[in-house]
Amino acid sequence: MASSGAEEGRLLATILDHGLERQRDEALRCGETSLSWGELRRAVLGAAGAIAARTEGGTGRVALLGSASAELVVAYLATIAAGACAVPLPVSAHPDALAGMFADCEPDLLIAHAGDLDRIATAQSVPTFAVEPGRGLALGDVVRPLEAARVPSPETDFNIIYSSGTTGRAKGIVHSHAMRYRQAARSLFDLGPASTMLLATPLYSNTTLMPLLATLFHGGRVILMPKFDAEGYLELAETERATHTMLVPVQYQRILAADRFNSHDLSSFQVKQCTGAPLPAATKREILNRWPGRFLEVYGLTEGGCTCILDLTAHPDKAHTVGRPATGNEIRVIDEQGRTQPPGVRGEIVGRSATMMSGYFRNEEANAAFYWRDADGVLFHRTGDIGMFDEDGFLVLLDRKKDLIISGGFNIYASDLEEKLLAHPDVADAAVIAIPSEKWGETPLGLVVPKPGRTVDTEELLSWANAQLGRTQRLSALELRDELPRSNVGKVLKQELRKPYWEGHR
Known part of the structure; x- marks a missing residue:
């Protein structure tokens, strides 16, 4: 799907348009809560009215805290629909780290699960709204709902995702509306109105947000697990006839090891995706042999700019690789002097594409270290990963540079x-x-x-x-x-x- 200009500010508008066309079809389910497209549209626009009123004249940022729930999905979408910037915070982070992220992003308000409010000691410094999963999203006094999602400039901040902090201080990764629109609109994973995406990773992770937004954009249904467990995942996959999923390696390993894996009907799966960390080649082969549907490994960064996709179904002999650069991605392997390395020679992986972050939020030192320019001045993202291309153009991921x-x-x-x-x-x-x-x-x-x-x-x-x-x-x-x-x-x-x-x- 092509996109250009102002259209790239219409991600939320496009999602909510499904609520006019297919009001009764299910759009989202999390735990016991189910929302039709019509209900999702009304909930998002209602919350967006309240968020717009409370962010007017402020920083325009809204912090979200909690495990996965339909209410937090609505809050995330409503923040974007209001023209504000969503900042989903990692609920599992140490309280000191959370306090640092909270201070860094300076939100106008905080929307959090009631049981998680005490995880941020300074939360009382801004208006705070407690959410009870399963009870809907209430944001104080009744405010007139928005009639439609606001359509900002494509370069406006869409969300800030904080890195895991595995290399030290967590960094705020800023995604623009244009980046998110391009990610959602691309047709890499064969999503459509008949798709059911089953997700079981945290809502603050790009591993969840990217497929969630893409599925809703294409009119598909999202099933979100509040908490992952292998047997519960298999039961949902079978009963809901899941067609798509995005999981991290440890989840695949636990699902495959489940005692009753072979007793579940997984024939509805069309595409399974894995990202987030390296997946052993032996596990890839096991997925291919035991689990119906195409298997795609997605190598990339939350920062964007460097995506490879391995279609293992089409290339079963390439399980030791992470695939070829995705359409629109230019990826190089360079030495310490920035020279491009030939196939078979190791070096640092750098990349660029149309889906690149706007930068790290308020962190010029990190930006300076992350960006790299070639001899022609073309801007690339540094991945910090060591790898090499094979003779067929498949990328072999070897290690983290720091490891x-x-x-x-x-x-x-x-x-x-x-x-x-x-x-x-x-x-x-x-x-x-x-x-x-x-x-x-x-x-x-x-x-x-x-x-x-x-x-x-x-x-x-x-x-x-x-x-x-x-x-x-x-x-x-x-x-x-x-x-x-x-x-x-x-x-x-x-x-x-x-x-x-x-x-x-x-």
Whole structure:
């Protein structure tokens, strides 16, 4: 679907137009709450009137806090329809981190689940509205609803999404109306009025917001789980005849491991998507073999500008890659001097496209580090990832640049070692980090989570893994863990894992 000019400010208007044409069809369900297209339109415009009145003359930003609920979806959409900027905050973040985000974005008001209000100590500094999931969205005194969604300039701020903060201070990623419209309007995932998108990730995550907006834009139905559990997901997928889903790797792994996976009818699925973190090639193949429908792995950034898509159904021999650059994306692999690397040569991944963030909110230092210009002055996003293209133009993701281990002058990519550990039949999860070494400067340590009911002998596993690794790659030791700390989109929090080993060394 082509778009241009003022049309790119009409994402919410387009979504709400479905409420005029298909008033009785279901648009959104979360838990026990179901909204038809007509009900969704009325709820959004009603809340938008209240939000518009309360943001007039202010910062124009509205903070949202809570787990997934129909009420918070309405609040998010209503904020945009009012011409304001939505700021969904990560409810699982530490209170100090939340306070920092809240102070950073300076919202005019806060809309939060009642049980989460005390997570932000400074919330009382702005008008605050408590939401009870399942009871509708009430924003104080009755205010006249908007007659239609406001249509701002395409470059107006649509939302601010705070990064997970896995590399330190969380950064506010600003998306414009134009960026969100282009993301929603593209036809990458075959969405339409007959689609049912099943989502089970937090509402503040782009992993949720991007497919939610795209599905509603194309007139499809969204089923949102308030909280993920594998069996509950499978039951919903079967009873609701889900056609599409977007999940993170750890969710796929838990669903595939569910005792009753094979007893559920998943034949309605047309497209399954995965994003948020690297997915092991073995898990991709298992999805392809056991779960009906196309499987697409989406590699990209919340910041945009660098999207690759692996259609594993079409290219089953490319499970070790993250696919080819999506239409409209230019992706390069560069060396330290910014020179483009040929296929088979590793370097940092940079990219650009028509869907790029406006910048980090009030963070010029982060902006300066994130953007890169080539010799012709063309602007790219730096991903911080190390990778290479193969001879067929498929991108092989190797590691995070910051996770590179330099031991005795040799570069060791943690992902190479993790792949070996995960191939062992007794290993459920694994991470490799750098720890201090008097001899080598730093050396790789493997952290392993055994599969339920399995016993892992660390010395035997260490010998098994090192026998398959090059002499300069070998693990120095292994430790067993009950679980690995992960962000809400499934990324292993390696900074958290490294911290105790490096105290006093840096």
